[in-house]
Amino acid sequence: MTAVRAVGEPVDVRRSARRVPPATVSRLPLYLRALAAFAADGVSTTSSSTLAAAAGVGSAQLRKDLSFLGSHGTRGVGYDVANLSRHLTVALGLTSQRHVVIVGVGHLGHALANYSGLAGRNFSVVGLVDADPRVVGTTVAGLEVQPADRLGRVVAASGATIAVIATPAEVAQDVCDAAVAAGVTGVLNFAPCSLRVPPEVDLRVVDLGSELQILAFHDSRKADAGA
Amino acid sequence: MTAVRAVGEPVDVRRSARRVPPATVSRLPLYLRALAAFAADGVSTTSSSTLAAAAGVGSAQLRKDLSFLGSHGTRGVGYDVANLSRHLTVALGLTSQRHVVIVGVGHLGHALANYSGLAGRNFSVVGLVDADPRVVGTTVAGLEVQPADRLGRVVAASGATIAVIATPAEVAQDVCDAAVAAGVTGVLNFAPCSLRVPPEVDLRVVDLGSELQILAFHDSRKADAGA
DNA sequence: TAGATTGTTAATCGATTAACAATC
DNA sequence: TAGATTGTTAATCGATTAACAATC
Numbered sequence: 384m385t386a387v388r389a390v391g392e393p394v395d396v397r398r399s400a401r402r403v404p405p406a407t408v409s410r411l412p413l414y415l416r417a418l419a420a421f422a423a424d425g426v427s428t429t430s431s432s433t434l435a436a437a438a439g440v441g442s443a444q445l446r447k448d449l450s451f452l453g454s455h456g457t458r459g460v461g462y463d464v465a466n467l468s469r470h471l472t473v474a475l476g477l478t479s480q481r482h483v484v485i486v487g488v489g490h491l492g493h494a495l496a497n498y499s500g501l502a503g504r505n506f507s508v509v510g511l512v513d514a515d516p517r518v519v520g521t522t523v524a525g526l527e528v529q530p531a532d533r534l535g536r537v538v539a540a541s542g543a544t545i546a547v548i549a550t551p552a553e554v555a556q557d558v559c560d561a562a563v564a565a566g567v568t569g570v571l572n573f574a575p576c577s578l579r580v581p582p583e584v585d586l587r588v589v590d591l592g593s594e595l596q597i598l599a600f601h602d603s604r605k606a607d608a609g610a
Numbered sequence: 611m612t613a614v615r616a617v618g619e620p621v622d623v624r625r626s627a628r629r630v631p632p633a634t635v636s637r638l639p640l641y642l643r644a645l646a647a648f649a650a651d652g653v654s655t656t657s658s659s660t661l662a663a664a665a666g667v668g669s670a671q672l673r674k675d676l677s678f679l680g681s682h683g684t685r686g687v688g689y690d691v692a693n694l695s696r697h698l699t700v701a702l703g704l705t706s707q708r709h710v711v712i713v714g715v716g717h718l719g720h721a722l723a724n725y726s727g728l729a730g731r732n733f734s735v736v737g738l739v740d741a742d743p744r745v746v747g748t749t750v751a752g753l754e755v756q757p758a759d760r761l762g763r764v765v766a767a768s769g770a771t772i773a774v775i776a777t778p779a780e781v782a783q784d785v786c787d788a789a790v791a792a793g794v795t796g797v798l799n800f801a802p803c804s805l806r807v808p809p810e811v812d813l814r815v816v817d818l819g820s821e822l823q824i825l826a827f828h829d830s831r832k833a834d835a836g837a
Numbered sequence: 838t839a840g841a842t843t844g845t846t847a848a849t850c851g852a853t854t855a856a857c858a859a860t861c
Numbered sequence: 862t863a864g865a866t867t868g869t870t871a872a873t874c875g876a877t878t879a880a881c882a883a884t885c
Contacts, residue, residue, distance in 0.1 A: 403827075404875070404876075405875090406875080406876060406877090407876090408824055408827050409820070409824055411823070411827070412817070412819060412820035412823040412824065413804065413820065415823070416802065416803070416804075416819070416820075417804070430841090430842065430843090431842075431843070432842090437804070438804060439804040439805075439806070441877080441878075443877080443878055443879065443880090444876090444877065444878075446842095446843065446844065446845090447844085447845085447876090447877080447878085449843095449844085450843090450844055450845070454843080454844065456842080456843055456844080457842085457843075457884090457885060458841080458842055458843040458844075458883065458884045458885045459840075459841050459842050459843075459884065459885035460841080460842070460843085460885060461841090461842065461843080462843090474827070475823050475826055475827045475830075476826045476827050476829060476830020476831070476833075477823065477826055479830070479833075481822070481825075481826050481829060483822070489721065490717055490718075490720045490721030490724060491717075491718070491721040493717045493721075494716065494717030494718040494720075494721055495818065497717060498818055498819075500802050500818065500819040501819070501822070504819060504822075504823070505826075506822055506826075544829050545822065545825050545826075545829065568828070568829050568832050569825035569826075569828060569829050570825075571818075571821050571822065571825060575643065575727050576643070577640065577643075577644070577664070577665060577666040578666075579666070583832070585825055585828040585829070587821045587824060587825060589816055589818075589821060590639070591722065591725055591727065591798075591816075592639060592643070592725075592727040592728070592731060593636070593639035593640065593643075594798050594814045594816060595708070595710070595728070595731075595733055595772065595798065596638070596639040596642070596702050596704065596731070597635055597636055597639065597814060598708075598772050598796035598797075598798060598812055598814060599702055599703045599704055599708050599733075599772075599796075600630075600635050600638070600701075600702045600703050601795070601796060601812040602703060602708060602771050602772065602795050602796050602812070603702075603703020603706070604703070605795050605810070606703075606706075631851070631852075632851090633851080633852060633853090634852090657865090657866065657867090658866075658867070659866090668853080668854075670853080670854055670855065670856090671852090671853065671854075673866095673867065673868065673869090674852090674853080674854085674868085674869085676867095676868085677867090677868055677869070681867080681868065683866080683867055683868080684860090684861060684866085684867075685859065685860045685861045685865080685866055685867040685868075686860065686861035686864075686865050686866050686867075687861060687865080687866070687867085688865090688866065688867080689867090
């Protein structure tokens with residue numbers, strides 16, 4: 384179905400909030416990280432080709448991606464590192480704190496809770512939850528691990544909007560449902576299973592097994608080619 | 611540029627080795643996992659819509675994906691679970707063992723070394739390497755952790771083709787270079803930095819920080835819409 | 838001004854989706 | 862045969878890339 388629109392009537396371009404394609408959104412963190420490295424090295428200006436190389440993409444793609452956020456460079460000169468960082472940070476919504484709850488405090492949950500890249504980036508882990516009575520009550524990354532059945536209360540009390548699921552596959556869907564019911568709007572799933580969430584909830588998946596199998600695919604084709 | 615081809619001359623269709631698009635390859639593990647769950651439940655036949663639902667994709671996409679691997683279903687009936695599993699396993703190159711070396715045995719490396727999804731799927735972790743002298747010599751997941759400067763020898767001796775990098779960002783590129791020099795053909799990078807590898811080496815990236823920032827992006831747009 | 842580099846356009850490419858003929 | 866479901870085609874959609882006019 385195509386929306387009817389009178390000729391000359393403007394397309395939906397709300398000021399500074401034009402639609403950013405998903406593929407572009409997924410690369411913005413790479414640019415932000417590369418910019419942070421430049422800033423740490425005392426570099427104050429960069430070009431699309433330099434920044435793109437640092438982020439591992441093409442310069443045309445970088446400029447195209449940035450163009451969705453507006454025009455923040457200077458022709459003939461390049462980009463101001465601090466200024467572009469600021470714009471990317473705003474575009475990604477990283478200006479206000481995001482509260483994160485981690486469900487499942489095994490080795491992986493442990494690693495995530497201690498991940499240093501969070502605090503500095505306006506993410507704060509506000510709750511840890513586990514079903515294992517031997518883990519509940521222990522302190523990890525400065526937080527006391529709560530029993531699994533309190534997940535809903537932990538989310539509600541902390542105002543967490545993001546749940547990270549690092550549980551076994553068997554309980555992942557139940558945990559996810561509970562987190563969503565308690566109000567999270569984003570879920571990051573490390574459990575090796577597919578999860579169903581309502582359309583308004585954003586779901587990202589990290590699956591070690593799949594990644595390795597994809598590597599195996601290419602690996603085997605190389606072996607074939609070499610044979 | 612379009613290749614000139616005489617009318618009636620066959621397109622490049624080498625028997626059972628046609629080109630599989632990357633997007634399709636990345637979904638094959640999902641299908642394989644869903645099929646394994648069906649088999650565990652005693653289900654012996656399935657349809658594209660049932661399997662697609664279990665994998666979290668559309669049925670048209672599933673059929674399109676499978677069509678790149680050949681024709682393994684029966685019209686009017688569906689797919690035999692065991693048979694399709696076998697074909698997917700072969701297509702992904704999971705019939706021969708892949709040897710994996712994990713570099714960096716912090717919490718994350720620990721979690722990966724103990725990940726149960728590996729052994730059952732023809733992956734075997736054959737080496738652990740770390741730079742921290744307090745970690746070197748300890749036993750993790752049944753393996754003794756080797757010092758970092760032995761990475762090359764560990765790869766060569768074990769015949770590992772895949773390196774998993776779970777080190778701090780600062781040393782990730784050096785570690786990666788060493789692993790590639792020693793002969794790995796696939797790299798899975800968990801370090802929060804971009805890596806450069808030669809074109810013949812396959813690189814996959816898992817970046818927790820990026821995933822959270824992408825969730826934050828959608829989160830903030832919801833907050834705006836609600837405000 | 839001359840050189841450099843952005844922001845944008847247009848062309849290409851690949852991925853997704855819907856529809857349906859083939860066929861069990 | 863009638864109903865069901867695949868495998869494939871064609872249409873749509875989105876992403877990437879190259880080229881270049883705008884402009885510092």
